[in-house]
Amino acid sequence: MPAPSPDEYAVGIMTMDVEGKNSEAFRDVVDRGVALFERALDRLGLRVEPFAFEGPHLTPGAGAYAPLDFLQIGIAEKLERKLPFLLIVTEVDLSSSSLAYTLALPSQLTNIGVVSTKRLDPGFWGDRPDAGMASQRLAALMLHTFGHLLNLRHDEDPANAMFPVESVEDLDTVGALSEAQRQRLLRTLPRESHDTFAGSRGFLARWAFVLRVLVADAGSILRAIVRANPFRLATRMPTMIAAGLSVVIALMFGSETWEVASAVSIYEAALFSSFSVAAAAFVLYRAFAFESLSGRDGLLAESTVVTVAATVASLGLTVVVLFGAFAALMYVGVVTVFPKRLIDLWLSVDAANRTMDHVKLSLFLAAMGVLAGSLGGRSDSRDIVRGVLFLTEES
Incomplete structure (x- = not known):
């Protein structure tokens, strides 16, 4: 099956530096992670559109930020830029409904995923800081989240991009999508993108x-x-x-x-x-x-x-x-x-x-x-x- 035209579908990567405590290091991790993520999408014929968003001040609750707040902002930016898919990358913890925190949350309805880099660097856990590993983990997490946006199911192979992520360390072993997953993704792109617009305001x-x-x-x-x-x-x-x-x-x-x-x-x-x-x-x-x-x-x-x-x-x-x-x-x-x-x-x-x-x-x-x-x-x-x-x- 031929890949879609690169001009037809785009994956936006919106960086939101909420607290601004270590902005330079955050941007470096995101830039390298996006480059790895873009390389993973090359075979799919998709282009990546990274941009930064100087968002409004968000207030955390119980030590973490509400994913719905990011989603609300992301919906507006996604529509304004006419992006079929959007991944929001932030440096703060995201609240979870059942866990202490969550690394990423996909929203298939809106085709928006929210991803956190807060805990990806080994330095967060008291080990030697490693920005390169954090970037690789970020790329794996973005690919996993993007797969969910396109309704891909989990895979039990630890080396597969859709392996269930239960801990940060799981991201170290996940790799690319399988050929069968790539073919399924290409088939579902037109249906799952939901990117058409009304021709008139009447x-x-x-x-x-x-x-x-x-x-x-x-x-x-x-x-x-x-x-x-x-x-x-x-x-x-x-x-x-x-x-x-x-x-x-x-x-x-x-x-x-x-x-x-x-x-x-x-x-x-x-x-x-x-x-x-x-x-x-x-x-x-x-x-x-x-x-x-x-x-x-x-x-x-x-x-x-x-x-x-x-x-x-x-x-x-x-x-x-x-x-x-x-x-x-x-x-x-x-x-x-x-x-x-x-x-x-x-x-x-x-x-x-x-x-x-x-x-x-x-x-x-x-x-x-x-x-x-x-x-x-x-x-x-x-x-x-x-x-x-x-x-x-x-x-």
Whole structure:
């Protein structure tokens, strides 16, 4: 299979010197690492576009910096420079959702990877400093991250570029991609690059472009939703769960709530529930809104549509999971432990002791729970969006 034209695809390497403590040494490691990385891409016909970004001041949390902050900046630069792929290289530690730190995080949705050089030099671990080894490790880490952007799977060969990186020392043995991986990468480049743009800024043209992208990239969007796993994301929302349950329990012990359950139809309860789930998903999405998802030219990018669609769908399904959990919990509570005599004393319209009444009450309470929870759980949204945008594998 012939390699793509070097003018067709580019991999941007954006250097972000956040703290500026040893800028000269950092730039030297990056320059040499990029040269080695570029050599590895020669057989793929891809060109590398390195550039430095004097970014805004970023604030670390618990000793490490949030990858989402780098991703937010990277999305804007990627769109402005019309780069199909972007690797952000920084000298600071990156926070991890499950580990003390992470060396790199790839985001297949946005085609952006964030890479840290903080721990690559042996000098960091108390050994003799070796900038050459740090550069080689950086090149290996960038190639591994780039492979993830193109949906390459892990390889169990320690000499392969896609060998699972569990420690810094693992980078010393990884090498190039296999011939089979190179062929797969060349085949997937056109599909995975997501680098087309809307031809016009007009309303109809933009929506026609959105529909075309949703159809063409349905597979990529679905894969991103499956990777994000709404059931797993739901467990990352402790604030929303606590806020929603507190409101639900308070409402369950109110006579007006039971009156509503008795009076409304199942269709009205279902309609209200659907509206509540959609509103809660919108609130969570807006809590971490991507403010830079279009360039200054105003043209809509394919990667923008894919990112927004997968994020909104994942958040929506996560809210649906929580809604189902709330509804099931409330139904069990109503039919098992709630005093029946108290219900009969409360109701003035009709007895609400039928199964359908219990279902309607559970739907109503769950809808109120996700609505209240979405407002109280806005602080959870960054962890949720992180789970959607980044792979769960953390190098």
